[in-house]
Amino acid sequence: MLLYNTETKKREEFVPITPGKVSMYVCGPTVYDFIHIGNARPMIVFDTLRRYFEHKGYEVNYVSNFTDVDDKIIKRANEEGVTAQEISERFIKECKKDMEGMNVRPATTHPQATQEIGGMIEMIRTLIGKGYAYEKNGTVYFSTRKDKGYGKLSHKNLDDLRSGSRSLKVSGEDEKEDPLDFVLWKPKKEGEPYWESPWGQGRPGWHIECSVMAKRYLGDTIDIHAGGEDLVFPHHENEIAQSECANGVPFAQYWLHNAFLNIDNRKMSKSLGNFFTVRQISEKYDLMVLRLFMLSAHYRSPLNFSKELIESAKSSYERITNAVDNLNFLASVAKTEAATDAEKTKIGSLADFTKRFDEGMDDDVNTADALSVVFDLVRYANAEVSAESSKEFIAAVKKELLDLCDILGLKVEKKKEVLDSDIEDLIAQRQAARKAKDFRKADEIRDQLAAMGITLKDTREGVKWTKA
Numbered sequence: 479m480l481l482y483n484t485e486t487k488k489r490e491e492f493v494p495i496t497p498g499k500v501s502m503y504v505c506g507p508t509v510y511d512f513i514h515i516g517n518a519r520p521m522i523v524f525d526t527l528r529r530y531f532e533h534k535g536y537e538v539n540y541v542s543n544f545t546d547v548d549d550k551i552i553k554r555a556n557e558e559g560v561t562a563q564e565i566s567e568r569f570i571k572e573c574k575k576d577m578e579g580m581n582v583r584p585a586t587t588h589p590q591a592t593q594e595i596g597g598m599i600e601m602i603r604t605l606i607g608k609g610y611a612y613e614k615n616g617t618v619y620f621s622t623r624k625d626k627g628y629g630k631l632s633h634k635n636l637d638d639l640r641s642g643s644r645s646l647k648v649s650g651e652d653e654k655e656d657p658l659d660f661v662l663w664k665p666k667k668e669g670e671p672y673w674e675s676p677w678g679q680g681r682p683g684w685h686i687e688c689s690v691m692a693k694r695y696l697g698d699t700i701d702i703h704a705g706g707e708d709l710v711f712p713h714h715e716n717e718i719a720q721s722e723c724a725n726g727v728p729f730a731q732y733w734l735h736n737a738f739l740n741i742d743n744r745k746m747s748k749s750l751g752n753f754f755t756v757r758q759i760s761e762k763y764d765l766m767v768l769r770l771f772m773l774s775a776h777y778r779s780p781l782n783f784s785k786e787l788i789e790s791a792k793s794s795y796e797r798i799t800n801a802v803d804n805l806n807f808l809a810s811v812a813k814t815e816a817a818t819d820a821e822k823t824k825i826g827s828l829a830d831f832t833k834r835f836d837e838g839m840d841d842d843v844n845t846a847d848a849l850s851v852v853f854d855l856v857r858y859a860n861a862e863v864s865a866e867s868s869k870e871f872i873a874a875v876k877k878e879l880l881d882l883c884d885i886l887g888l889k890v891e892k893k894k895e896v897l898d899s900d901i902e903d904l905i906a907q908r909q910a911a912r913k914a915k916d917f918r919k920a921d922e923i924r925d926q927l928a929a930m931g932i933t934l935k936d937t938r939e940g941v942k943w944t945k946a
């Protein structure tokens with residue numbers, strides 16, 4: 479399988495450190511608000527890569543953090559007059575709801591920065607001990623120039639960076655020995671959360687979080703580190719500097735970055751008014767439509783979001799769900815069980831779809847190509863399966879389709895919706911049975927409703943029901 483590595487700027491054959499296993503770290507969101515559809519792109523893309531690895535038989539250790547201490551969280555907490563923890567806990571919960579809606583599987587571990595402060599202090603001490611970091615009045619800085627490999631991910635040259643930053647004298651940061659040095663630990667400010675440390679009360683810088691959480695849950699060298707392309711510099715460059723100088727071994731074998739999601743060909747921004755949260759999209763569309771939309775482009779290509787494009791993703795999604803519905807219908811009316819010889823040959827060739835799907839995914843996770851195979855299979859199902867088909871053949875076509883969709887994380891089989899009118903009908907039938915003193919039938923209907931998650935309560939005004 480080929481993966482494009484930002485560090486080498488090449489597509490490279492993926493070879494895991496331990497055969498059969500993959501360790502992945504994906505930078506997660508800062509939890510100060512609902513996640514927006516841009517944040518959803520790395521979640522969906524890298525969840526799909528994880529699912530594909532599992533389809534190929536790998537065991538995947540997938541770690542994605544929540545940044546739960548940050549200026550934006552503190553700002554919102556102060557505005558609402560609540561603690562920073564209350565804000566981060568609220569939006570972690572909301573983020574998990576959105577992830578579930580997008581069928582993004584929970585990570586093996588979702589570490590939170592505030593729970594890992596001890597490890598961060600430990601790594602900062604190691605860096606100071608090895609001469610890569612220094613303390614000035616309660617702030618600890620990383621000595622960027624001491625790291626000989628600095629710039630290797632973002633392909634930036636230290637001299638260019640230095641001349642660019644010469645004029646930038648950030649207030650409060652003028653104690654730095656070099657303008658390129660970055661913060662590992664900062665002293666507390668009034669009204670901010672803080673932790674005790676050897677350098678006084680304070681909180682960690684953002685970059686050290688990920689170095690520490692990756693080390694703790696995945697080890698010193700990991701297979702894949704991923705995130706959006708805005709993180710290449712300085713976040714990931716700084717993570718490499720911290721981890722490699724502290725641990726003395728390479729940090730990540732492959733660096734994967736998704737391109738940005740734009741809206742109406744412009745950068746998404748609250749001030750431009752072209753900004754959508756995943757929650758807003760979920761009010762109009764099934765989030766499977768959003769997932770399909772994200773997968774319709776290669777993850778390294780910029781992706782444009784517009785009303786027309788999401789509508790077109792909606793009809794594409796419905797082409798798949800309609801095909802599955804149709805297969806279910808044909809299976810329910812099929813007259814024969816076993817496949818004919820001709821059908822057996824066709825069942826044997828279904829594996830070709832998986833083969834072509836895998837070829838797309840092996841080509842640096844080309845989900846656009848993989849999706850086109852799914853649509854070929856939809857066309858095949860619509861053309862080849864009919865009222866004359868055997869149950870065995872229909873089941874095989876349906877399995878192939880569901881399996882491929884499942885690798886992409888697309889749920890395409892509609893759940894039977896329980897309509898209020900159906901419930902009312904059943905209740906009326908139960909009342910009639912009771913009136914006719916057919917208590918067995920009445921009880922059967924009650925059990926049938928219970929299985930649908932409906933609880934009945936007999937009241938003076940009649941029967942009331944509640945959905946579980």
Ligand code: AMP
Nearest residue numbers: 506507508516517519520705706738739
């Ligand atoms: P943040 O909460 O800003 O740290 O972002 C969390 C993740 O979402 C990071 O991997 C970002 O690179 C990614 N991200 C943020 N905005 C976008 C966007 N418009 N398109 C694609 N990815 C984004």
Ligand code: ZN
Nearest residue numbers: 505506688713
């Ligand atoms: Zn990170």
